[in-house]
Every structure is written in structure tokens, then in C-alpha cells.
Amino acid sequence: MIEDPAPSGPATAPAGRESAGGADPDDQSTRIAVAAARAQAAARSRLRGPEPDRGAPLRYVGLITRAIAFSIDGALIFAVAGLVWVATVLTLNLLHLPSEWEAAVYALEALAFFLWSTGYFVTFWATTGQTPGNRLLQFRVVQEPSHEAGLPPRRAIVRLVGLFLAVLPLGAGLWLVLVSDRRRGFQDIMARTVVIEAPVLSDADRRRIAAQEAGVQP
Numbered sequence: 001m002i003e004d005p006a007p008s009g010p011a012t013a014p015a016g017r018e019s020a021g022g023a024d025p026d027d028q029s030t031r032i033a034v035a036a037a038r039a040q041a042a043a044r045s046r047l048r049g050p051e052p053d054r055g056a057p058l059r060y061v062g063l064i065t066r067a068i069a070f071s072i073d074g075a076l077i078f079a080v081a082g083l084v085w086v087a088t089v090l091t092l093n094l095l096h097l098p099s100e101w102e103a104a105v106y107a108l109e110a111l112a113f114f115l116w117s118t119g120y121f122v123t124f125w126a127t128t129g130q131t132p133g134n135r136l137l138q139f140r141v142v143q144e145p146s147h148e149a150g151l152p153p154r155r156a157i158v159r160l161v162g163l164f165l166a167v168l169p170l171g172a173g174l175w176l177v178l179v180s181d182r183r184r185g186f187q188d189i190m191a192r193t194v195v196i197e198a199p200v201l202s203d204a205d206r207r208r209i210a211a212q213e214a215g216v217q218p
Contacts, residue, residue, distance in 0.1 A: 059197040060183040061139040069133030125156040140198035162187030
């Protein structure tokens with residue numbers, strides 16, 4: 001009688017059995033890193049907007065579109081200031097303060113209006129590059145020559161000072177937009193900025209751009 005030969009060694013598990021009980025830690029770390037990179041890129045895209053496509057030609061914004069956006073921003077600034085002024089007047093009428101105190105309150109209110117109106121533009125230019133008026137008309141102030149959205153705070157302040165100086169000589173500094181090849185006004189020349197179109201993107205486009213910025217496939 002011929003017996004079956006005994007196995008020469010311990011039985012081996014089928015291929016892939018070892019990895020069936022748990023995922024590879026390296027693969028998990030890679031997936032977590034990719035997800036974190038996508039989330040960070042998406043957050044940057046929502047805050048500042050995507051960077052312009054280097055392969056696509058930039059479309060610069062003209063004077064009329066800028067003027068309309070500035071009018072919208074001015075209406076918002078004066079609407080908030082008007083509400084504060086009305087509240088101040090009603091409060092002073094109720095309190096019956098001495099005239100000297102009332103004058104001090106109005107002086108503080110004027111200072112608050114100056115800080116509010118200047119901080120409005122500087123804050124938006126330094127964060128997203130878009131004021132509410134810019135966003136409504138779909139354009140953005142970007143740095144030159146990198147075309148990155150969001151100005152350094154110092155350059156945002158310089159641009160605001162340049163805008164004030166551009167208006168003084170009968171708006172001569174603004175008329176430069178009409179003759180400049182990149183439609184730059186005096187304030188843009190001072191702060192080294194340009195104003196480009198920034199159309200609103202769909203959610204799919206935002207996810208694709210965020211994935212590209214993170215260096216992963218969407």
C-alpha cells in the first residue's frame with residue numbers, strides 16, 4: 001500500500017491572505033496625506049480663488065466696469081456709515097449730553113468712518129483680491145507679475161493711497177486705464193497690480209483646480 005507523502009513544511013496561506021486582515025499602514029498614510037492636501041487646496045481656492053491659468057490669456061478689466069464696482073462698494077460703505085450715524089444721533093438726543101461731548105462723539109464717528117472705509121478696501125484686497133463689488137462683476141486685483149490673488153497688506157495700503165492720488169488731478173491717474181496695454185491705472189502702477197477677469201467657477205471646476213494645486217489627480 002502506497003501512502004501519500006507527508007507535507008514537508010507548514011501549510012502556506014493563500015496569496016493575499018496576510019493583507020486581508022488589515023490595510024497597509026503606508027497606504028492609509030498616503031490616502032490621509034492626499035485628502036489633507038485636497039482639503040487645504042480647496043480652502044485656499046474658496047478664500048482667494050484659483051490662480052489664473054498660466055496657459056490662458058489674461059483678460060484685463062476696463063474703467064467702466066471698475067467704476068460700477070466702485071459705486072457698489074461705495075453704496076455699501078455709506079449704507080453702513082449712515083446706519084451708525086442715525087443710531088448716534090438718536091442716542092445723543094436721548095442722553096442730552098453737553099455740546100462739548102457731542103462734538104467729541106461726532107469727531108470719533110468721523111475717525112471711525114475713515115478707518116471703516118479704508119479698512120474695507122485694504123482688507124478685501126489683502127485677502128481675496130475682491131471687494132463685494134468686484135465679486136459681483138467677476139474681476140479681481142492680483143499681484144504683478146506673479147498674478148497671485150491677495151495683496152500683501154503693505155501693497156494694499158499703497159494701492160489705496162495711489163487711488164486717492166489718481167483721483168486728485170481731475171481723475172487723470174484713472175484715465176491711464178484707457179491707454180495702458182494692460183489697463184493699469186496710477187494706483188496699479190504704484191502697487192504693482194493688475195485687474196483681471198475672475199469668472200465664477202462651478203463646483204466641479206473648483207474641485208479640479210484644487211486637485212491640480214494639491215498635485216494629485218481629481
